[in-house]
Amino acid sequence: MKNIKEMISNLNNELVAIRQKLHSEPELSWEEYETTNYVATYLDELGIPYRRTVPTGIIAELEGGKPGKMVALRADMDALSVYEIREDIPYRSKTEGKMHACGHDAHTAMLLIAAKTLSEVKDDIEGTVRFIFQPAEEVASGAKAMVEQGVMRDVDNVFGIHIWSQIDTGKVQCNKGPAFASADIFKVTFKGRGGHAAMPHDAIDAVMIASTFALNVQTVVSRTVNPLRPAVLTIGKMEVGTRFNVIAEDAILEGTVRCFDKEVRLHIEEQIRHYANQVALMYGGTAEVVYEYGTQAVNNDIESASLVERLTVDHFGPDAYHIDDPTMGGEDFSFYLDEAPGCFALVGSGNTEKDTRWAHHNGHFNIDEDGLRIGAELYVQYALNWLSENK
Structure with missing residues (x-):
């Protein structure tokens, strides 16, 4: 576990490249065909088995070298019908009127790098990690459809991340109890x-x-x-x-x-x-x-959210844990929590100097890519620690 930070740091250029590629090729809810194909190809290269969900989305599974329970990690993949205003970025959307204006490109990139990192230490994993690449979060129907297709079968705990422009880069928030309305x-x-x-x-x-x-x-x-x-x-x-x-x-x-x-x-x-x-x-x-x-409302399991707090302090510093009120925003991650305990964390990407404090769903939206490493590492550390502590 001590080497995870270094491993992800070494993959940072790849992490940023994946995010920028996905950002430039946005697909709307239930239309994430090329994104699904990209994720599938990446998992093929890692040798991680998976199955496609209908019509889009992927459920992948990495079995560790030691027996144990199953933890699921979720990232959403869909973009929005938003016109990207910024023209100063080389990875600007190639499709007018479609844009990753909420950070789902970042979520997918972070989870792919987390999968790569975990595959390199799979012999030390005490259980199984399931990776959920979910479509259609923006229309609040993707998670429910994946649950109906068996994504939570045998899952003991589930964890998700949302990049958040209203929190400083380097900070993590994970409310104990109500998080999203x-x-x-x-x-x-x-x-x-x-x-x-x-x-x-x-x-x-x-x-x-x-x-x-x-x-x-x-x-x-x-x-x-x-x-x-x-x-x-x-x-x-x-x-x-x-x-x-x-x-x-x-x-x-x-x-x-x-x-x-x-x-x-x-x-x-x-x-x-x-x-x-x-x-x-x-x-x-x-x-x-x-x-x-x-x-539904996202109500984080207290023990799971406490794990995120501890991991944040241990791996990113005592000042990295951010405390704030829940948001009235909605998140279909709630449907996973109906099936198993877990929690949903916010990873900061707000940086005034880099002009990344724009509201989500705004045509100026962008992220501070220094936050990607934190999200990827948090995925990995959560999976490893939860499995090792819940045998």
Whole structure:
């Protein structure tokens, strides 16, 4: 284990090259065919057996030289429908309108180098390491599909990493307990009765219904949810009306709900339906609500997260462990935690001098590649230590 840091340091140029290649060739959710092929070819060269999942993704397995349990390491692979604004980087996306704007290119690169490192010390591994190269995290369906295809079968513990631009390079965060919120989507369709703008008394104005709902639905959180149980309700899209002198007949609103508590999640859904129906009734219209459950909350196993804290301090220094609040962002890593204990860590890549503090999903997004080594080593150290300590 003492040689792991040196081994990964020696592979740093390869690590950066893999990340930059993947960055320049982004593929959207469920379209990661070439990325999957690249990962497969790399694993072939390492002699690590794997199987492909449908339609994209890979599950690989490295059996150690000593018997033991199984730990899984996960990286996601998909990109976003984001236009890359920066033109000052040689590895800029080759496909306009598609971009690795969330760091999944880095995750895949780090896990490949971790697999290479672990394959070189496999005789010392006390158990089995499973590598999960997951598609479609950005649409919150990849992890669930892989679970359905058996990715968590026989897994005793699971660990994942997300590169994080809001944390300084060199830092690691791994909350004990809640880390990421559940992320749901709702759509409300109001129907009024269209008419001439000059004769509002003959119509039912969908603009009024939608506006009243948009203003008042915020009180679901501020007045019906315990303030000690955090939640966010955001309406991000509203479509209403067709012309300046036509009273709108239809209005469509779309939004998202984020929270950490299952009871709060159910309550907010119920209240959205109640508010929509009551507001529509007040104006004489009707409402239809479609509520879709997305990712669940990521609640890190305390023992697993404590291992990450200890490894961070031991291998990267006492100041490397970063403590902060959970994020209201969503992560489908939660579906793995339904099957086995584990945790999800954030590895910092924010560096003002290198202009890498842009928000995830922004067209300027980039990472400080000095953080890649930390992520790769953390994957390796977590697998080795968890297996050796849980015989």
